[in-house]
Amino acid sequence: MQTILIVEDKKSMADMLSRTFESQGFVVKTAYNVKEGVSFLSSDLSAVVTDLKLPDGDGIEIVKTIKENYPFIPVILMTAYGSIETAVRAVKEGAYDFITKPFDPDHLLLIVKRAIDEKGMERENIILKKEFSKFLKMPEIIGVSRHWNEIMEGVKKIARLKTTVLILGESGTGKELIAKAIHYLSPRAKEPFVAVNCAAIPKDLIENEIFGHEKGAFTGAGETKIGRFELANRGTIFLDEIGDMEMPLQSKLLRVLQENEFERVGGTKTIKVDVRVIAASNKNLQREVSEGRFREDLFYRLNVFPVVIPPLRERREDIIPLACYFISQFCRDMNKNEPSISIEAERILMGHDWKGNVRELKNVIERAVILCDGETLLPEHLSFGVEMKEKIDSITSLHEVGESAAKSAEKAQIEAVLMQTKGNKSRAAEILKVSYKTLLNKIKEYDIG
Numbered sequence: 214m215q216t217i218l219i220v221e222d223k224k225s226m227a228d229m230l231s232r233t234f235e236s237q238g239f240v241v242k243t244a245y246n247v248k249e250g251v252s253f254l255s256s257d258l259s260a261v262v263t264d265l266k267l268p269d270g271d272g273i274e275i276v277k278t279i280k281e282n283y284p285f286i287p288v289i290l291m292t293a294y295g296s297i298e299t300a301v302r303a304v305k306e307g308a309y310d311f312i313t314k315p316f317d318p319d320h321l322l323l324i325v326k327r328a329i330d331e332k333g334m335e336r337e338n339i340i341l342k343k344e345f346s347k348f349l350k351m352p353e354i355i356g357v358s359r360h361w362n363e364i365m366e367g368v369k370k371i372a373r374l375k376t377t378v379l380i381l382g383e384s385g386t387g388k389e390l391i392a393k394a395i396h397y398l399s400p401r402a403k404e405p406f407v408a409v410n411c412a413a414i415p416k417d418l419i420e421n422e423i424f425g426h427e428k429g430a431f432t433g434a435g436e437t438k439i440g441r442f443e444l445a446n447r448g449t450i451f452l453d454e455i456g457d458m459e460m461p462l463q464s465k466l467l468r469v470l471q472e473n474e475f476e477r478v479g480g481t482k483t484i485k486v487d488v489r490v491i492a493a494s495n496k497n498l499q500r501e502v503s504e505g506r507f508r509e510d511l512f513y514r515l516n517v518f519p520v521v522i523p524p525l526r527e528r529r530e531d532i533i534p535l536a537c538y539f540i541s542q543f544c545r546d547m548n549k550n551e552p553s554i555s556i557e558a559e560r561i562l563m564g565h566d567w568k569g570n571v572r573e574l575k576n577v578i579e580r581a582v583i584l585c586d587g588e589t590l591l592p593e594h595l596s597f598g599v600e601m602k603e604k605i606d607s608i609t610s611l612h613e614v615g616e617s618a619a620k621s622a623e624k625a626q627i628e629a630v631l632m633q634t635k636g637n638k639s640r641a642a643e644i645l646k647v648s649y650k651t652l653l654n655k656i657k658e659y660d661i662g
């Protein structure tokens with residue numbers, strides 16, 4: 214349901230507009246002066262329609278307040294003939310449009326609907342551009358093991374509620390995928406899913422990224438910046454690697470979880486939000502608490518509904534179904550016929566340790582699909598398969614061989630693509646078909662200069 218705020222001092226006009234919008238299914242709030250109008254502002258509003266001349270000031274004050282605090286709410290001004298110059302100034306100050314009195318209410322309705330659509334798209338674009346939200350639909354999730362079925366049962370139950378979820382598991386087990394599944398199965402599915410990797414953002418920037426800043430908060434803060442909590446309003450925020458969040462920020466997060474409000478960096482105004490929080494960690498958070506690095510109260514607040522994803526080696530029944538799924542995905546992308554997996558290749562996949570979990574399996578399969586031109590995927594198509602054949606007698610751990618070969622191949626591939634993009638990491642991530650976050654982690658892991 215969309216809510217409109219009408220600020221108009223003439224009661225008959227305000228009533229007529231309320232009826233127009235209500236007949237179209239909008240919820241309408243009415244204010245009769247600037248002070249009242251400003252007090253009604255909240256992020257739940259879809260649009261504001263305000264008169265230019267009000268008893269205690271003018272609509273431009275409302276425009277300015279909205280631009281600073283709720284930049285995604287469009288404001289439409291109603292002006293009398295003769296005050297067009299002021300109306301033009303209002304548009305310069307950030308109003309979406311103005312309409313000159315007298316007007317046809319249906320015309321105003323049209324402007325408001327278009328404004329809501331455009332501002333909504335603007336918000337989505339910021340989210341997409343910043344790669345906060347990779348999927349616009351429910352991702353495909355594969356798993357047949359008992360563990361996995363239990364996880365999915367829990368996910369389906371919890372998705373409907375606003376409960377905070379804490380997802381625990383080693384890197385690459387599918388924590389982000391589960392967070393997305395919860396979001397897309399929830400009543401918030403049409404609202405943004407905003408992911409933040411607390412470990413990938415430099416420590417001195419993270420508060421700013423998550424909570425935004427006010428204009429002039431520090432040198433270089435020329436404009437007010439909306440943080441990711443505000444971008445996620447009405448949707449879900451996914452705080453990945455929460456165990457890496459510094460203590461002072463943990464306190465700020467606790468307040469948002471308890472009171473749904475915070476201040477931007479350098480600001481005094483309290484911002485209210487309605488955001489579902491899903492956090493994830495590959496660290497043992499209880500140990501972080503006992504060692505004094507993680508706030509105990511925050512841990513309990515996050516741990517309302519824990520989801521523990523076991524490593525792939527503890528749910529081996531999922532390996533082949535996942536491998537088959539990735540084969541068909543990559544073959545479709547590369548326009549190739551789908552090979553079947555030979556018994557030997559299957560045995561190797563089943564026996565591997567998968568320290569990098571599903572992510573590692575996905576990478577191994579991608580390379581295998583590139584190398585395989587026949588109808589059957591063989592051990593030599595698995596990057597570690599070639600070396601394994603040569604060294605099978607001399608080396609005790611098959612897994613070590615497979616891993617080191619896979620890793621050096623991956624490192625070489627990343628270095629080559631970075632050279633190709635002249636160091637542009639976003640472009641390299643696109644070519645490598647990994648998230649920007651994953652690429653940063655890999656660069657760190659392989660110490661690529």
Ligand SMILES: Nc1ncnc2c1ncn2[C@@H]1O[C@H](COP(=O)(O)OP(=O)(O)OP(=O)(O)O)[C@@H](O)[C@H]1O
Binds near residue numbers: 355383571
């Ligand atoms: N059950 C699954 N079905 C299909 N794809 C999966 C599954 N689990 C993981 N994946 C895929 O494996 C990759 C890694 O998963 P994801 O990024 O969710 O892991 P993560 O635990 O969040 O990793 P990290 O801790 O490093 O951020 C992604 O490409 C994801 O789509």
